[in-house]
Amino acid sequence: MSETRKEGERVCVTGGSGYIGSWLVRLLLDRGYTVHATVKDLKDEKETKHLQALEGAESRLRLFQIDLLDYDSIVAAVNGTTGVFHLASPCIVDEVKDPENELLAPAIKGTTNVLTAAKELGVRRVVVTSSISAVTPSPYWPANKLKNEECWTDVDYCKQKGVWYPASKTLAEKAAWQFSKEKGLDVVVVNPGTVMGPVLPPTLNASMLMLLRLLQGCTETYEDHFMGSVHVRDVALAHILVYENTSATGRHLCVEAISHYGDFAAMVAELYPEYNIPRLPKDTQPGLLRAKNASKKLMDLGLQFIPMEQIIKESVESLKSKGFIS
Numbered sequence: 001m002s003e004t005r006k007e008g009e010r011v012c013v014t015g016g017s018g019y020i021g022s023w024l025v026r027l028l029l030d031r032g033y034t035v036h037a038t039v040k041d042l043k044d045e046k047e048t049k050h051l052q053a054l055e056g057a058e059s060r061l062r063l064f065q066i067d068l069l070d071y072d073s074i075v076a077a078v079n080g081t082t083g084v085f086h087l088a089s090p091c092i093v094d095e096v097k098d099p100e101n102e103l104l105a106p107a108i109k110g111t112t113n114v115l116t117a118a119k120e121l122g123v124r125r126v127v128v129t130s131s132i133s134a135v136t137p138s139p140y141w142p143a144n145k146l147k148n149e150e151c152w153t154d155v156d157y158c159k160q161k162g163v164w165y166p167a168s169k170t171l172a173e174k175a176a177w178q179f180s181k182e183k184g185l186d187v188v189v190v191n192p193g194t195v196m197g198p199v200l201p202p203t204l205n206a207s208m209l210m211l212l213r214l215l216q217g218c219t220e221t222y223e224d225h226f227m228g229s230v231h232v233r234d235v236a237l238a239h240i241l242v243y244e245n246t247s248a249t250g251r252h253l254c255v256e257a258i259s260h261y262g263d264f265a266a267m268v269a270e271l272y273p274e275y276n277i278p279r280l281p282k283d284t285q286p287g288l289l290r291a292k293n294a295s296k297k298l299m300d301l302g303l304q305f306i307p308m309e310q311i312i313k314e315s316v317e318s319l320k321s322k323g324f325i326s
């Protein structure tokens, strides 16, 4: 991807302290942008230090404390920016006790709060980070058809099965599209798969925790959560690509390939035989058709996806160097 310098352009990254957010802030600073990054607690060094250490941060990074349910806190972070990347959302694939407060409200109300602030403050374009969790689980999608950007997660199925993270991402993305249509705000969406790769923050997010658990022998297959992996740097690049290319519209599936979690686990076992990787069934995502080049829209914009083998190697080496595994 060619690097156009964006000196002087000011953008906001909600969830800037997070796993993907930190990478996005880093790449935006590298490209010359001035960045307003949001964190949940400005006094917590675990959220701030890794951002302040980035190249260019001293002069072009401002940190803002927000709560997704506090509109005024969001206004302060978005004010003065021409573009917003909305990543902040709770990311929990384990069981939750209080889905409404832990997942649904911050995801859905948080999204409408961010979009309302963007509209009010005259922001040019908003990139919303959705997920393949807004694409799958989709049990009624035709069995012989590849899942693509037209496919939506079945929220009733999620509610019946108590899988609340996909429900939260689907309802949040639908709220974003509805807002865009009704209020005339320019919105574009990225739908990443399971994101892995080098970790910048000192704590682990849900997707890197999945890999850590696999390396520790966990046999969970994430039947309703997995549809392929993707390198964290590619996810950050995808956000920048759809922001900078005004021709980019709609949803953008962002995976190096559509694959099963069993494929991923088998490759981890092959590359790292010294760990106790369980043998999982070949088809861990019943009925999911595998596909290379599934993220054609992003590839057409110039994104060359890092392959699964390299994603795994860089992820495991990062977990080692940060002391999460020996």
Ligand SMILES: NC(=O)c1ccc[n+]([C@@H]2O[C@H](COP(=O)([O-])OP(=O)(O)OC[C@H]3O[C@@H](n4cnc5c(N)ncnc54)[C@H](OP(=O)(O)O)[C@@H]3O)[C@@H](O)[C@H]2O)c1
Pocket (backbone or CB within 6 Å): 014, 015, 016, 017, 018, 019, 020, 021, 038, 039, 040, 041, 047, 066, 067, 068, 069, 086, 087, 088, 089, 090, 091, 106, 129, 130, 131, 132, 133, 169, 191, 192, 193, 194, 195, 196, 205, 206, 207, 208
């Ligand atoms: N990781 C994946 O595999 C994956 C795949 C597809 C889509 N996504 C989406 O990508 C985005 C970032 O995920 P991630 O993997 O980078 O997770 P992460 O590291 O947990 O980042 C989530 C970010 O959202 C912030 N946040 C959460 N609840 C908030 C609230 N109530 N108010 C203000 N900020 C809040 C977090 O702040 P704190 O750090 O202070 O908690 C953090 O900065 C999310 O929208 C997620 O759904 C992730």
